[in-house]
Amino acid sequence: MRDTTFRLTPSQIADAVQRAATGESLTRIAHSYGVSRQAIRGLLRRRGVPARSVAKLTDSERVEAVRQYTDGLPLAEVAKNFGLTQPGMRGLLIRRGVAIRQVVHTLRHDAFDLLTPEACYWLGFLFADGCVTYRAGHLPQISVGLAQRDRDHLVLLRTFLGSSSSISKPNPKQGSCQFSVRSNRLAERLIVLGRYEGAVGERLDESRDFWRGVVDGDGSIGSYRRPGPRLSEVAQFRLVGSQRLLDAFAAFLRSHGIHGLSVRPHKSIYTIGTTCGPAERIISLLYAGAPVALARKAEVAEKLLGCCPSD
Numbered sequence: 001m002r003d004t005t006f007r008l009t010p011s012q013i014a015d016a017v018q019r020a021a022t023g024e025s026l027t028r029i030a031h032s033y034g035v036s037r038q039a040i041r042g043l044l045r046r047r048g049v050p051a052r053s054v055a056k057l058t059d060s061e062r063v064e065a066v067r068q069y070t071d072g073l074p075l076a077e078v079a080k081n082f083g084l085t086q087p088g089m090r091g092l093l094i095r096r097g098v099a100i101r102q103v104v105h106t107l108r109h110d111a112f113d114l115l116t117p118e119a120c121y122w123l124g125f126l127f128a129d130g131c132v133t134y135r136a137g138h139l140p141q142i143s144v145g146l147a148q149r150d151r152d153h154l155v156l157l158r159t160f161l162g163s164s165s166s167i168s169k170p171n172p173k174q175g176s177c178q179f180s181v182r183s184n185r186l187a188e189r190l191i192v193l194g195r196y197e198g199a200v201g202e203r204l205d206e207s208r209d210f211w212r213g214v215v216d217g218d219g220s221i222g223s224y225r226r227p228g229p230r231l232s233e234v235a236q237f238r239l240v241g242s243q244r245l246l247d248a249f250a251a252f253l254r255s256h257g258i259h260g261l262s263v264r265p266h267k268s269i270y271t272i273g274t275t276c277g278p279a280e281r282i283i284s285l286l287y288a289g290a291p292v293a294l295a296r297k298a299e300v301a302e303k304l305l306g307c308c309p310s311d
Contacts, residue, residue, distance in 0.1 A: 153294050
């Protein structure tokens, strides 16, 4: 296997060796540099530095670790306190006869049963950016990832779903945060409403909240300077996705008097877009007075609707 630690600078390698020598877990060190745990282990082995393991804990440290966990500290925190991975600490506790506490997460499994404006919005957002996956022996998983700058939007989604599941720290390579829940009911609702095939169901295709969610996930709004005797800022709008979904969006626009937009192929997907007056009307239709929206797009929309002249 190719050694991925070649990307580390000499100073990073020296820092990784020092951190491992002081007892920090290999998993944490690897995550901080965006390389695999095996790569860090190999780096240490070549330099004669032993990796931190349960066997390296003294008897008094093991007793203290058990005490901290039985006193109520989370497994992850106890593992961090002793420079171990969570699986390593879990194994130590089990060998000591300690019952591992079950983590029970809360979740509104009925969150999409009623198509309230907020539910329609999050359905649209998950239609664009969410993913439903199935694995034998597990509940279906609904997951979504966003750039670190949009992490607060995942917090809003988690709040709407009544979930206590955590949002991941930013991936060191992609810089994205991940959030997921497991639910038969939520997954089935997404599928039935047309997440992957068939018509967009149950009046979602008539909901501006739903389409704003789709645009927040896979669309872009902004402006550009139009050349001419008098430079002016004009609005622009674009949405990408499947032909099935964009055809439904075009029909939604026509029902609100916005005509002339066509769905066009773009590489492996499709796109629909426009500029100037039509773009302003779309942005106004979706974002004016919106109860929930991606913060940075809502800010752009407010600015555009406040200063862009209509054609």
